[in-house]
Amino acid sequence: MCKVMKFYVHHAPSFALHYKLAHNLSDRKEESHRITGLYRSTPCEFIFDPSFSFIEANDGYHLLDWTAAQKEGSLDPFLPQGVNPSRLTVGWTRSFLLYCLEVVGSRQGWILTLFRGEKLLAQGEVNSNPALYEIEKLIGSLKSHHLVTDTYFLHTRFQETTYPHLHYALTSTLFQWNESWAIRWYVELGEIRRRLNFDWDLIYSVKHHKPLRVQQMLELHRLNLNRVLVQRSDALQNDLYWEADPLLTEIKVNSIREGKDFDHLHWIKNHDGYLDAFFRVLLQGRMLLLDESWSGRENYLSQYLSEKTWGAVLAGIPFLPTHSYPVEILSKLLDLPPHPYLDSVRSYQGDPKALARFIQEFMGNFETGCSLCQSWVNEAQTSLLKLIREKNSLLDLCLQEFTSSGNERSLI
Secondary structure, three states: OOOOEEEEEOOOOOHHHHHHHOOOOEEEEEEOOEEEEEEOOEEEEEEEOOOOOOOOOOOOEEEEEHHHHHHHOOOHHHOOOOOOOOOOHHHHHHHHHHHHHHHHOOOOOOEEEEOOOOOOOOOOOOOOOHHHHHHHHHHHOOOOOEEEEOOEEOOHHHHHHHOOOEEEOHHHHHHHHHHHHOOOHHHHHHHHHOOOOOOEEEEEEEOOOOHHHHHHHHHHHHHOOOOEEEEEEOOOOOHHHHHHHHHHOOOEEEOOOOOOHHHOHHHOOOOHHHHHHHHHHHOOEEEEEEOOOOOOOOOOOEEOOOHHHHHHHHHOOOEEEOOOHHHHHHHHHOOOOOOOOHHHHHHHOOOHHHHHHHHHHHHOOHHHHHHHHHHHHHHHHHHHHHHHHHOOHHHHHHHOOOOOOHHHHHOO
């Protein structure tokens, strides 16, 4: 029999951790603080040890998880004084890395899982984010460990030379998104969509009002195309929302906050986002103009995909991206051909007027364009669901002893 692949998980056992770390095991057995099973014929054992009683064990991997540590309160002593970090992902990330440094001490080879659903790195990029500089220094201090993240490197050479200890885990990323945002519902949404007729051919819908998105809304609205729906939501009323409001008075608002008391979606706890996104956006049109979180920048060395892209693929919704990086990442991860409009996307990204000109041209031959995008996303959906249901990317990394590089790394 193969050598047992053992993990000392220094957190209390929970369904969320079982689900994220130990998915797709065969012959699975669960006890109060232990899971065993087989993965690709290799015996696996997960021991959940919140008291650190096995911290000196040297017959397996030791693991700390960002989400679990946050929920258990382990990060609280490392948070900035006088700052409410409850919505600041950067603050929680900094505290997790500081916590890791304290726990691991001089030890080596731990697995630190950091699936944060936000951009993690900015080094080497134009107009980089200063808030990430300290994070990157702390990551550099952990080079003797394996940081497993949802950060995908668009340039593998940069990863190999600067961040060789950062690894991307596809299925673990999706299981984390399901824990935090229940993205499994997008599969059900796709089943519903297949049975519908749509009022609109193409939808551009905005929740977070960023400067580029505001300009794109305005340019698309000016086209006055009768099969294109341009709308926005008041679900996220930040400063940019109110600053942009006077410019967007003619653009439809799908409100979760207005109307009679019974109509306020934001009172329906844990479901307001889905009710808004599913029933007022994704069930309205045949295609999406998909604007990922970081589409407002030029080029990237590394990125992540949010529920916007993962959801569209899981639901099988054809889309045009406003920036090339989401479809570039998907093509590499899922071994897909280029998106049928990749060259066009690269020509209009960051330029609202160029985007509007392309959309006007695209709508003139919509059936052909929609069919091409539908075929591409169908292939992406098939590949993604097969990986989610059969693979465990964290265990694949361990089986490869965290040594794969280049394209081999991108396929797990």
